[in-house]
Amino acid sequence: MTPPKNRRIRRSGARSAPSAKRVGGVRQSQVVTTYGVGSMVAVESESFIVGGIDTWDDTGSADEVYEQRLARIxxxxxxxxxxxxxPERGRGGVTVFRxxxxxxxxxxxxxxxxxxFNPPPGKSVCSECNEDLIPSRFVLxxxxxxxxxxxxxxxxxxxxERESGFCKGELRLRTAGASASLRSVIVECSCGVPPVSMEGAFRTGSLRDLGIRCEGRRPWLERAQPELCDKQPRTMQRGSSSAWHPVIHTALSIPPWGEGVYALVERCKLVGKSEEYIRTYLEDRPALLxxxxxxxxxxxxxxxAFDDEEGPAGADAVPTGPRSRLREDEYVALVxxxxxxxxxxWQPFVCEPPAGDPSAIEALGLVDTMLVKRLREVRVMASFTRGQPPEEGEEELRHAQLSLRDDIDWLPAMEVIGEGVFLRLDERRLTAWESEPSVVRRAEHVRTEHERVLRERAKPVKGRKATRxxxxxxxxxxxxxxxxAHAVINEWSLDAGYPASxxxxxxxxxxxxxxILIYTATSDSAGSLGGIIAHGEPENLSRTLRSALARAQWCSNDxxxxxxxxxxxDSLNKAACHACVLLPETSCESLNSxxxxxxxxxxxxxxxxGYFSL
Structure with missing residues (x-):
């Protein structure tokens, strides 16, 4: 990670030399999922925010990730x-701002x-005390x-009643030490006003009463001007997980896209080129054909076909509708x-039926299973939010910009190579089960809570109209x-040698x-070593399911x-807790809801x- 050039003028009047030193490092995949644009990252005793993609250095040389279906959407x-x-220049990588x-x-x-504090160049210390400075714990x-x-x-x-910033006093922050509560964090000013603790700072009403509104600041975008905002800000801990939620879109590479000649066209950047250009290009590279x-x-x-908005005809057509169309196409490909x-x-997707007798799993209510021996998933960071994570379908209602430039037509992404097992339930048995009144009523409780949450988020607040x-x-x-899916992942984490995460x-x-598709989630080839595939054979899968269902019968918190x-x-679960079916958040696509x-x-x-007790 690289900070931008240092344009600060020191108090002595001398202009500091431009600086673009490396301040720390994270894995490439973390820049999409954990430390993406707009997130805060702690480096030793300092804190930085990851800059927009228009400030990243050497992006022209960054490897491209191809996934035509997702790019269209x-x-x-x-x-x-x-x-x-x-490493040789000590430059490049992702830009960060203090x-x-x-x-x-x-x-x-x-x-x-x-x-x-006028710290020496390259250091974060108090010039008077020579002590390491501590970044503020609280942000809005x-x-x-x-x-x-x-x-x-x-x-x-x-x-x-004083104009903001004109008391000519100096602020101080100290900890009383009596407890770890906010009451022990004291803010003082040398102008003589009484000291105040941070107790109540996390109450939105307290900020509203003081006239504190969102200033529309975007410190991750270099030279970004504040924009109008009608949202009421809230206080957060700098390291809180609520301070940054990436909006991640994912897609599996399924045929024909990403395979064979389609992969060749994408990687060689032949989309939009003339026939003459393509012929000349391929004549010079006969091995490609x-x-x-x-x-x-x-x-x-x-x-x-890439240029055609409709794509190739038939079942392999490019999806142009909402994200759910991606899942529908993937489901067809997996079946x-x-x-x-x-x-x-040249073939990132290999999905074959197992060699064993499927009758072992058919008795449990599964119609079949498929072994995904080769799988490629593309994960794209399209935006981010703060506070509450976005629900499916409302991402566009509140999202933050990744760049100020209009000419940037790409998004940061990573690809996952792995393997998995696809399970499909018996549609007839499932239809009969989900029509039972007791099942419908129990599911309706969760649906009602979810609708309540969605209404709360769409509620009007002062200065803002209600949204749908x-x-x-x-x-x-x-x-x-x-x-x-959670029960099987927990079971395989005990048998397959992979941790649940x-x-x-x-x-x-x-x-x-x-x-359901359960697959390895690593960003290198270690995710395709065969450990999951072996457990997808009907005989092994039958044992896994029976063991998982036996564990699900009783929880230590029952x-x-x-x-x-x-x-x-948000009360979006019923019989589920950390002692039975909850998973690490990296494994669940619905945040354990x-x-x-x-x-x-x-x-x-x-x-x-239950479906499996029929």
Whole structure:
């Protein structure tokens, strides 16, 4: 990570030399999922915010990530890996800016902007005490992604009629030490106003009463002007997980896109090129045609298909609708399967039926299973929010910019190579089960809570009109599939040698879909070593399912867990807790929401029959 050039003028009047030193490092994949644009990252005793993609260095040389289906939906021309730094030059990589600006000294308790401490170049110390400075623990943020320093001056001068910043006093921040509560964090000003603790700073009403509104600041965008914002900001801890939620879009590479001649057209950037250019290009590289087993005319035809908004006709058409269309196409590809015919470079998707007898799993309510021996997933960071994570369908209502430039037509992305197992439930048995009144009523409880949450987020506030709430997608089918995926991942984490955090779920729930894909989630080839595939054989899978269902019958927190009317974040779960089916957040695509053990094994009272207890 690289900070921008230092344009600060020191108090002595001498202009400091431009600086673009490397301040720290994270993995490329983390720049998409953990430390993406707008997030805060701690480096030793300092804190920085990751800059917009228009400030990243050497992006022109960054590796491209290809996924035409997802690029069409997100409205960009392509994706790129975050740039890697150049160790020899000590430059390159992702740009960061100092944030928050306010720091405090643990010795003299001074609380002011970092530059006002006048630290020596390259250091973050108090020039008076020579002690390492401590970045502010508190920031203000709103759901539109804006973030700024906590207004300490306004907080300590509340009720005092003075113009902001004109008391000529100096702020101090000290800790009373009596406890770890906010009451022990004291803010003082040398102008003589009474000291004030930070107690109550996290109450939105307290900020509103002081007239503190969102200033629309975007410190991750270089030279960005404040923009109008009607959201009420809230106080957050600098390291809080609520301070940054990436909006991640994912897609599996399924045929024909990303395979064979389609992959050749993408990687060689032949989209939009003339026939003459393509012919000349391929004549100079005859090996390319033999590798993908095609002709020059075949390449020209595919290049035209890329330009066509409708894409190729038939089941392989490019999806142009909402994100759900991606899942529908993936579901069809997983059910249909794809035998291996090329090397991994030209065929990222291999999906074949197991060799064993499927009757072992059919008795449990599964219609079939597919072994995804080769899988490629592209994860794209399209935006981010702060506060509450966005629900599916409302991402565009509140999202933050990744760049100020209009000419940037790419988004940061990463690709995951791995393997997985696809399970599909018996549609007839599932339809009969989800029509039972007791199942419908239990699922309706979760759906009602979800609708309440969506209405709360769409509610009007002072200065802002109400927005139309997103529609809840919760059904009994979704609760069943999601809980089953968690139960199987927990079981495989004990048997397959992978920790639960290394496995991911992909839920296919809809009127014509009833399947789950469980796959490895690593950004290198270590995710395709065969450990999951072996457990997808019907005999092994049958043992896994029976063991998982036996564990789901009883939780160490029962009967409280099973009899719970609502649990989890925003009360979006029923019988689910950390002792039974919850997973690491990296494994779940719904933040551990929409789970209920009763959907798979039934409740203890016998009022609700689980799908697998039929």
């Amino acid at each position: 997100l409205g960009v021309r392509g994706f790129r890996l975050p740039p890697a730094p150049d 944030f928050p600006e306010f720091y405090s000294c643990p010795e003299c308790f001074a609380l002011q902007r970092h530059r006002e 943020a709103c759901e539109n992604g804006h973030i700024e320093d906590f207004p300490y001056w306004k907080w300590v001068h509340r009720g005092v 033999s590798q993908v087993d095609t002709t020059v005319q075949g390449v020209i035809d595919v290049a035209r 249909r399967g794809r035998s291996e015919s090329r090397i991994a470079e 709430p997103a529609e809840s997608h919760v059904t009994a089918r979704l609760l069943l599939l999601h809980t089953l 290394a496995l991911r779920e992909r839920i296919y729930s809809g009127p014509d879909m009833a399947g 009967p409280l867990c099973m009899e719970s009317q609502a649990s989890g974040s 929409f789970l209920d053990r009763a959907m798979i094994v039934g409740d203890h009272a016998g009022d609700v029959r």
